[in-house]
Amino acid sequence: MDKEKLEERRGFLKQFGATLGAAGLGAAGVGSAHAQAKPKGNIPDRPVKVGHITFLTGPAELLGGPGQRGHILAQEEINAQGGLLGKRKIETIFADEAAGTDANVKELRRMKLSENIGLFTGVISSGNTPALGPVAEELKLLTLFNDGCTDFLFDKAVPNPKYTFRVTNIQSADGITAAIGAATHWPKARRVASIQPDYSYGRNVFEHFVLALGKLLPGTEVVSESWPKLFSTDFTPHITKILAAKPDVLVVGLWGGDYVAFYKQALRYGLFDKMKVATTLAFGGSPQAIGKDHPDGVLAGVHANYHFLYPSAERWPINKSFVERYHKRWKEYPSFEADGAYVALYLYKQAVEKANQLLGGWPEDEAIIAMLEGAGINSPAGYLYIRADNHQGYKDAVTGLSKRLPGYDFPVWDPASIVSIPIRSITAPPNWPKPGQGHNESTAAADWIKKTWPAARSA
Amino acid sequence: MEIVALQILNSLFYAAVLFLIAAGLSLIFGVMGIVNMAHGMFYALGAYVAAWSVGVAGSALAPAALFIFLPLAAVAVGVIGLAIESTLIRPFYRRPEEYQLLVTFGLLLVLEDVIRLVWGGTPLTASALVDSLGLVQIGGLPYPVYNILMIGVGVIAAAGIWAFVYRTKFGVLLRATAQDRRMAAALGIDVGRIYVLAFGLGCFMAGLAGAIVVPTQAAVLGMGVEVLVIAFVVVVIGGLGSLEGALVGALIVSALRTITIQFWEEIELAALYLIAAIVLLIRPTGLFGRKT
Numbered sequence: 001m002d003k004e005k006l007e008e009r010r011g012f013l014k015q016f017g018a019t020l021g022a023a024g025l026g027a028a029g030v031g032s033a034h035a036q037a038k039p040k041g042n043i044p045d046r047p048v049k050v051g052h053i054t055f056l057t058g059p060a061e062l063l064g065g066p067g068q069r070g071h072i073l074a075q076e077e078i079n080a081q082g083g084l085l086g087k088r089k090i091e092t093i094f095a096d097e098a099a100g101t102d103a104n105v106k107e108l109r110r111m112k113l114s115e116n117i118g119l120f121t122g123v124i125s126s127g128n129t130p131a132l133g134p135v136a137e138e139l140k141l142l143t144l145f146n147d148g149c150t151d152f153l154f155d156k157a158v159p160n161p162k163y164t165f166r167v168t169n170i171q172s173a174d175g176i177t178a179a180i181g182a183a184t185h186w187p188k189a190r191r192v193a194s195i196q197p198d199y200s201y202g203r204n205v206f207e208h209f210v211l212a213l214g215k216l217l218p219g220t221e222v223v224s225e226s227w228p229k230l231f232s233t234d235f236t237p238h239i240t241k242i243l244a245a246k247p248d249v250l251v252v253g254l255w256g257g258d259y260v261a262f263y264k265q266a267l268r269y270g271l272f273d274k275m276k277v278a279t280t281l282a283f284g285g286s287p288q289a290i291g292k293d294h295p296d297g298v299l300a301g302v303h304a305n306y307h308f309l310y311p312s313a314e315r316w317p318i319n320k321s322f323v324e325r326y327h328k329r330w331k332e333y334p335s336f337e338a339d340g341a342y343v344a345l346y347l348y349k350q351a352v353e354k355a356n357q358l359l360g361g362w363p364e365d366e367a368i369i370a371m372l373e374g375a376g377i378n379s380p381a382g383y384l385y386i387r388a389d390n391h392q393g394y395k396d397a398v399t400g401l402s403k404r405l406p407g408y409d410f411p412v413w414d415p416a417s418i419v420s421i422p423i424r425s426i427t428a429p430p431n432w433p434k435p436g437q438g439h440n441e442s443t444a445a446a447d448w449i450k451k452t453w454p455a456a457r458s459a
Numbered sequence: 460m461e462i463v464a465l466q467i468l469n470s471l472f473y474a475a476v477l478f479l480i481a482a483g484l485s486l487i488f489g490v491m492g493i494v495n496m497a498h499g500m501f502y503a504l505g506a507y508v509a510a511w512s513v514g515v516a517g518s519a520l521a522p523a524a525l526f527i528f529l530p531l532a533a534v535a536v537g538v539i540g541l542a543i544e545s546t547l548i549r550p551f552y553r554r555p556e557e558y559q560l561l562v563t564f565g566l567l568l569v570l571e572d573v574i575r576l577v578w579g580g581t582p583l584t585a586s587a588l589v590d591s592l593g594l595v596q597i598g599g600l601p602y603p604v605y606n607i608l609m610i611g612v613g614v615i616a617a618a619g620i621w622a623f624v625y626r627t628k629f630g631v632l633l634r635a636t637a638q639d640r641r642m643a644a645a646l647g648i649d650v651g652r653i654y655v656l657a658f659g660l661g662c663f664m665a666g667l668a669g670a671i672v673v674p675t676q677a678a679v680l681g682m683g684v685e686v687l688v689i690a691f692v693v694v695v696i697g698g699l700g701s702l703e704g705a706l707v708g709a710l711i712v713s714a715l716r717t718i719t720i721q722f723w724e725e726i727e728l729a730a731l732y733l734i735a736a737i738v739l740l741i742r743p744t745g746l747f748g749r750k751t
Contacts (some may be wrong), residue, residue: 057571058681061580092692198725227724231685233676237720238604239647243600244462257679260582265675267590268603293590 009184016180018421037353039085041360047089050075051111052122052341053132054146056096059231060244062125062256062285063124063337064097067146068336069330071121074345077325084215084352085362090345093117101131108132113137119144121344124337126150126171126200130157133164142365144344147337149174149175149303150200151443154390155434163365163414165372165386167347167393168340169304169423171201172445173359174280175208175251176426179305180435181419182278183216183247185299189276191327193247195238195262197254198227205280206440211449212426218456225394228258239269242435247275255281256289263294272298282402283307287333287410294411296403304397305336309413310420322380343379347386350377389430394423461598466717468597472606472675474713475613476668480686481705482620483664489656489700490637493548494556496563499687500570501536501662505669505676506573508532510583522591529588533667540662544655552654555716561729567683575680582677590672609671616667617706633657633689637700695735698748707746 009020048320052071055064075090085090095107104123111117120136120143123129129148136143143164145153149171160166182189192210196202206225214220223243225237235254239262242250250271254262259282266272272295280301283290287308313320322342326334334342351371353362363371371390384395398420398442400413428448433439441447484498509532513525547566551559592604624630636643636653645648669678694711696702715734719727738746 034583057575059679061680062582064581157666225724226720228720229728231681233672233679234473234681236472236675237466240462240465240469240600241721251539256683257582257677260584260679261676264584264586264589264677268594268605268675269587270594271600286581291586293586359642425664 004350006070008187011182012187013349013419013421016421016425018180018419018425020184021416021418023029034397034441035359036300039087039356040355043085043087043356043362045087047091047114048084048119049092049117050092050119050345051095051115052092052335053095053097053107053120053128054122054341055098055124059257060096060098060124062289063335065126066286066332067122067337068094069332069340070326070334070341071146071345073326073329073338076329078345082459084349084355085168097122097128101128104128104132105135108135108141109139112141118142119348121157121341122146123148126152127312129153133158133161135145135388137162140365141194142348142368144348146340146344147303150204151445152200154392155317155444156436161391165391165393167344167384167386168336169395169397170392170427170445171204172208172443173304173397173423173426174301175205175253176212176445176449177252177397177399177419177421178205178278178280178299178301179209179212179216180421180426181299181301182251182276183213184419185313185401185417186249186276187217189213189217190219190221191245191247191249193224193226193242193245193250193275195226195228195235195250195252195254197230197232197258199230201287202227202253204443206245206251207446208449209280211277211446212453214455215449216456217455220420228254228259230258232258233261236264236269239266239271243269243271243274249278252277252279253281254279256285259285260289260291263290263298266296267293280304282334283411283413287408287412290410292410294402294404296401296411296414298404299399300400300411300413301399302336304399305395306334306339307336307400307413308329308333308380309397309415310335310398310400310418311382312415316382318378319380320440334380336378339380340363343377343381346379347372347375347377347384351375387430394427396423397421397426461600465599465600465602466721468606468610470713471610473716474709475610475616475691476672477693477713478613478706479616479664479668480690481709482617482702483661483668484543484690484694485697485700485702486620486664487658487661488535488694490633492556492640494563494699495558495658495661496560496687497566497570498563498665499660499685499690500567500574500685501540501665501683502654502669502686503574503678503683504570505532505536505666505683506673507578507583508589508666509668509670510673510678511578511584513585513587514583517587521524521749523691525585525588525591527581528585529670530667532670533663536595536666536669537659537663540666541655543660543662544658549651549654550659551731557559561687565685571680571683574683578678580680583673584677585674587674603621603675605674606681612671618663620664629656633710689731692731692735694737695745698745699743700746701745704745 079089124147145166278299282300354371355367400416402411405413428444439447512528530636548630693708697708
């Protein structure tokens with residue numbers, strides 16, 4: 001990227017407070033290891049049972065597997081220090097999310113009522129969190145969802161959460177991050193094509209990407225929409241259709257095995273030479289899943305959450321250490337699901353320790369919840385903050401352009417292309433009306449963008 | 460109008476793959492009377508074995524030589540089919556149909572997990588084969604030569620299967636057993652052997668479909684289940700037990716899919732099941748099905 005263009009890009013991003021390039025880092029605190037305070041009071045030494053439901057089979061295993069591995073890594077590390085508060089080890093009961101929503105609900109009940117779990121984590125599908133959230137509230141079960149990022153969870157399904165939390169960025173941030181990434185790197189794009197899996201995630205990505213891009217770049221129009229079924233394997237008719245529409249940029253919400261099939265097929269048709277491609281989840285699965293034939297210069301999204309190269313090792317030792325330990329344990333690099341699952345347990349540990357310092361003994365759920373609301377933690381992805389009003393986790397959103405670098409068997413990000421966006425610039429503020437409270441947009445974020453973002457002036 | 464030509468080619472390629480799967484399913488049902496719920500898993504096995512062997516041998520052999528692994532994978536799956544038939548399916552011939560359905564469904568679940576245990580969750584690919592053949596320009600838009608080759612393979616397979624069933628002695632035995640098992644046995648045909656070979660052949664065809672398709676996509680978990688649903692729609696439309704039905708059904712399903720994707724994608728699935736429902740109403744045994 002030449003210097004002029006670089007400055008243009010940086011200027012463009014200033015309106016969001018975002019940064020370009022790996023040198024950027026969120027403003028808040030650098031990791032500091034608090035001196036481990038001694039636990040107070042009597043702590044039982046019964047283990048803490050944790051339930052974790054994630055995709056262990058099927059095409060979504062590409063996301064669920066790393067999530068499980070991140071969870072196990074955190075569990076092993078905490079147990080190696082004696083467990084929570086030095087006395088209570090963590091034992092996890094895993095179940096397969098692929099069993100279906102009804103089965104997952106039953107399993108959650110069983111875990112709480114029969115196995116008496118003290119904490120519930122996991123869940124990837126946005127179809128499952130809105131179903132499991134209300135059940136967790138009913139069972140009074142402390143829950144830290146790792147994903148299942150749909151806005152619907154805290155907009156409609158559990159609008160006043162008490163026991164339910166979610167540690168990964170909200171779904172609407174995904175499409176918006178991709179739009180900002182696309183507008184930053186390809187400011188001349190006007191004709192937009194889309195290929196999305198035909199379910200809630202795909203619809204959410206399409207809506208927010210088009211909405212945000214429309215505000216960022218003047219005169220954009222959607223020239224082609226494709227909605228393949230989730231877990232399709234043949235995208236050739238869609239690719240042919242997209243090529244005929246001659247777009248400038250293609251937004252892709254496909255993930256996992258779908259994305260692998262898509263990019264390989266698209267390569268054959270020369271699609272990547274004819275248009276720019278912005279994805280929300282190209283690098284969302286296990287990084288090794290993408291082959292070395294993947295083209296450079298694709299906006300490779302990570303669900304706006306985490307890529308193991310950012311923050312860079314020199315600037316954020318927590319990430320460096322996490323990636324090293326994860327790689328040593330699992331012989332692979334962590335994905336955003338791995339980071340989310342890992343952080344969830346540490347967030348819980350931190351809340352338990354704080355509550356213990358204040359009250360002594362093993363804290364009640366109410367105390368842990370009070371410590372989780374408004375909690376901040378230095379995670380491998382950067383600083384994570386749990387907002388007290390909606391129990392949703394917020395951390396800076398990231399995306400970058402794919403590039404094949406020496407030292408890795410799979411494509412990673414071009415460090416100079418990484419766009420990091422402060423999360424408050426792309427999410428609706430607290431107390432912004434939810435759908436049904438004065439507006440009928442699909443998410444609070446969509447309403448917020450329509451009402452507050454200025455339209456792009458023609459250049 | 461290049462896009463029309465390309466979409467027709469896309470459609471034919473998908474139809475070739477569907478035909479192989481559906482013909483295998485129909486063959487097994489026609490001869491043995493068994494609805495093989497695990498049929499999609501043999502497709503998946505074909506894909507995984509082909510992709511894995513190409514991956515292992517990839518650096519050692521020239522791309523052109525790698526093509527040998529496609530039929531080899533299909534043969535391997537056929538052999539696995541033979542083994543499974545003699546151990547798992549044969550004990551259930553005399554039992555009611557529900558048992559056979561349960562056994563093959565259980566086999567589906569077991570094979571799904573076996574694949575996950577052996578090959579893990581990461582998609583396996585074999586793109587070297589597609590790359591080696593390059594692209595051809597059709598009206599200014601590129602199209603992979605590999606796809607055209609595989610359409611040819613599909614045509615040859617259809618012709619070959621037809622010739623095998625209608626022009627060889629073994630084909631006569633196959634058709635006789637399919638029409639009337641008891642009479643065939645009374646005439647001295649070793650029905651058990653026919654069954655085994657029919658099952659193996661059906662699995663070979665499913666495995667071949669998987670092997671053909673994997674260089675253009677990837678071998679992913681769950682692919683067997685996904686394809687099974689479409690394969691059933693194809694045989695419902697074409698008629699269970701009929702090879703012509705499998706061909707016509709595959710062409711119809713594939714064309715319908717491509718048309719809806721081009722013009723109104725959201726009704727893709729609904730349109731498919733609608734056609735199947737209409738066929739069932741007008742001709743309950745399918746377009747070419749036999750009335751049993």
